[in-house]
Amino acid sequence: MTTTVARRRFLQGSLAIAVVGFDRGRESWASGPGSANVVAIPQLDGQLLMNPAVLAAAADDYGHIVHRTPLAVLVPGSMKDIVKLVTFARLHGIQVAAARGVGESHSTAGQAQVAAGVVIDMSALATIHEINGNDALVDAGVRWIDLLEATLPRGKSPPTLTDYIELSVGGTLSVGGVGGQAFRHGLQVDNILELQVVTGSGALVTCSPWQNPLLWNAVRAGLGQFGIIVRARVRLVPVKPRVRVYSATYTDLAALTADQELLIEDGRFDYVEGSASADGSGGWIYALEAASYFNPGSPPNNTAKLAGLRFDPGTSATVDQSYFDFANRLAPTIAFLEQIGVWQLPHPWLNLFLPGPEAPAFMQAVLDATTLDDTGQGPIVFYPFKRALLGAPFARVPDTPHVFIFSLLRTAIPATPEHVTDLIAQNRQIYEEARAIGGKRYPIDSVPMSPADWEAQIHPLFPQFSLAKLLFDPLHVLTPGQKIFT
Ligand SMILES: Cc1cc2nc3c(=O)[nH]c(=O)nc-3n(C[C@H](O)[C@H](O)[C@H](O)COP(=O)(O)OP(=O)(O)OC[C@H]3O[C@@H](n4cnc5c(N)ncnc54)[C@H](O)[C@@H]3O)c2cc1C
Structure with missing residues (x-):
């Protein structure tokens, strides 16, 4: 059973206790008329x-580490x-956070939670309103997978997809x-x-580069601090229906990162990632993952695609699959x-953006000090992208032409509080070291x-x-879970 189906059954199965008012005296919600203090x-x-x-x-969220209980959950109609x-929340001093869905937030440290406030279950608003030639208008609760399933029959996809x-x-x-x-x-x-x-x-x-540009610049990668995104017009690009995925291993991390940087400059692939x-x-082996989209009958030329790359001889492989x-x-x-049961364990993740020139040595030093016990066999992912293509001011990344994302996607095994605390302390230390070289979280x-x-x-x-907080959320109603303004 997928988590989504499980959740739906859970919500349907639970007897709904609907709130009718807010008790100002007790600062709690009321399910019945109650005292004169109850405001409808x-x-x-x-x-x-x-x-x-x-x-x-x-x-709860995907991290399963932080637990802040709200007063109520809004399932918006x-x-x-x-x-x-x-x-209403603003009037009565109640804080609010949006979440992908009840129990389905993919944050790992309570970012979408709110103690004694209201969580808005955005998965309740998940309609794809329009699919046009070059864009789609969707509710914020739509998942990327749903959008992709709707656009692919027209040969279109959102340009960048998360893994x-x-x-x-x-x-x-x-x-971001x-x-x-x-x-x-x-x-x-x-x-x-x-x-x-x-x-x-x-x-x-409504905001765009031309309409309410201050809000537009604030809310993209704004960590929920300025507004709740309710609808988005997402750009679509034409995509080919088939994908050839190339993999190859490297014993030398620096050789792989150099190849990744070469590939994002020469553009021979449509997708470039990497992992350890x-x-x-007791050590690590590194892998390039790259992909090229193609039309049936016109596959990419493997020799040209792999030319000049410095992977370990004999380790390259390809797999063809559909774009979906x-x-x-x-x-x-x-x-x-x-x-x-591993999905349900604590996930004290670390995700960093590192400056291109320093990234290879930094990642090597971190990996040299990291064991399988530290990751719980969770994936370690890294790949570069170009700073010049980023336009949302609050998507904070280092100011170098190439930026690497470096992710230690840890699972805490054993799932003891002591081990989780230890892994979070490791995260903190690595974050401080990353910050010292200009890195960002x-x-x-x-x-x-x-x-x-x-x-x-x-x-x-x-x-x-x-300033944007002052303009758009002056009473600090929104998204306290990031703890930016506490
Ligand atoms: C298995 C897994 C794989 C992942 N892979 C990637 C990846 O490849 N690339 C990547 O970039 N990220 C990845 N992530 C991280 C993911 O982008 C974040 O967890 C992100 O928060 C989205 O998750 P969500 O939709 O569940 O949002 P939530 O966790 O529910 O919310 C994230 C934050 O945004 C706020 N928020 C949610 N909805 C809204 C809204 N409509 N308006 C305003 N604020 C809102 C929340 O309050 C919270 O602060 C991955 C996470 C997991 C668990």
């Missing part, structure tokens, strides 16, 4: 739920419900959205034409991880941050970030 909540198209099981699910809820496509459009646009096509197209936030946003002031605003895995004798199967390539692995991961750390993370744009 606005009429909603959806429901505000306070069942213990729903609240417990909203106090319309965009207007979000406007009404944020307006795992069951993430929500609103969720990845709030953080990185994938193996980013070297050619930029991040997902660079491939959006227009957004509809409910600001922290409760206003429903155990070499069986390639985009959804993690699905079988994830189904297996769910089945054996990709803030979907598990690194404890103080307000001063956030200033360093957003530097030199922290004044603009704070």
Whole structure:
């Protein structure tokens, strides 16, 4: 059973306790008329739920480390419900966070949670409204996989896809959205034409480069601080139906990163990533993963594709698959991880953006000090993209022409609190070392941050970030889980 189906059954199976009002005296929601202190909540198209099981699910995410229990969960029936809820929350000093779905947030440290506030289950608004020649208009709760399934019959795809496509459009646009096509197209936030946003002031605003540009610049990769994205116009590009995936291994990490940088400059592939895995004798072996799209009957020329690359002789291989199967390539692995219970374990991830020139030596030093016990056999992924293609100011990355994403996608095995604490401490130390060479966090991961750390993370744009908060969420209603303004 997929998590989505399981969740639907869970929500249907749980007896809905709907909120009817907010008790100002007790600062809690009320399911009945109660005292004179109870203020009626606005009429909603959806429901505000306070069942213990729903609240417990909203106090969890893919990290399974941080648990903050909300007062209620809004299952919106319309965009207007979000406007009404944020307006009401603002009036009564209640904080609000959007999440991909109850119990389905893919954050790893409570980013989509809110203690004693309201979680908005964005998966309830998941309609694809339009698919046009070059764009699609979708609700923020649509998952990339759903959009892709709708656009591929027309030969179109969003330009950059995350490795795992069951993430929500609103969720990845709030953080950036990185994938193996980013070297050619930029991040997902660079491939959006227009957004509809409910600001922290409760206003429903359309923004684009030409309309409300301040909000447009703030909300893309804005970590949910300025508005809740309710609808997005996503750019689409033509894609070929087949994909040839090339892999090759390297004993020398620097040779692989040099080849990756060569490949993103000469553009011979449509997708470039890389990874490290155990070499069986306590060290790491490195792998290039690259892909070329093609039409049936016109496959790429393997000799030309691999020319000049410095992988270990005899280690290259190719696999042909459909574009959809390639985009959804993690699905079988994830189904297996769910089945054996690993998906449900704590995931203290570390995700960094490193400056191109320093990245190879930095990653080598980190990997030299990392064991399989430190990763729980979780994937280690790294690949470069071009800084010049990035346009969302708050997607913070180093200011070098090439930037590497470096991800230690840890699973805590054993799943003891001590081991989780140890891995988070490792994350913190590596983050500090990365920061010293100009690195930034990709803030979907598990690194404890103080307000001063956030200033360093957003530097030199922290004044603009704070000003945007003042303009669009002056009462700090939205997304406290990142702990930027506490
Ligand atoms: C298995 C796995 C693979 C992943 N692969 C990739 C990858 O290849 N590339 C990549 O870039 N990321 C990847 N991620 C990370 C992912 O992008 C983040 O977890 C991201 O937060 C999206 O997840 P989500 O849709 O579940 O959003 P959530 O975790 O629910 O939300 C993320 C943040 O955005 C806020 N938010 C959510 N929806 C909205 C909205 N509509 N408006 C405003 N704020 C909102 C939340 O409050 C929270 O702060 C992966 C995560 C997992 C678990």
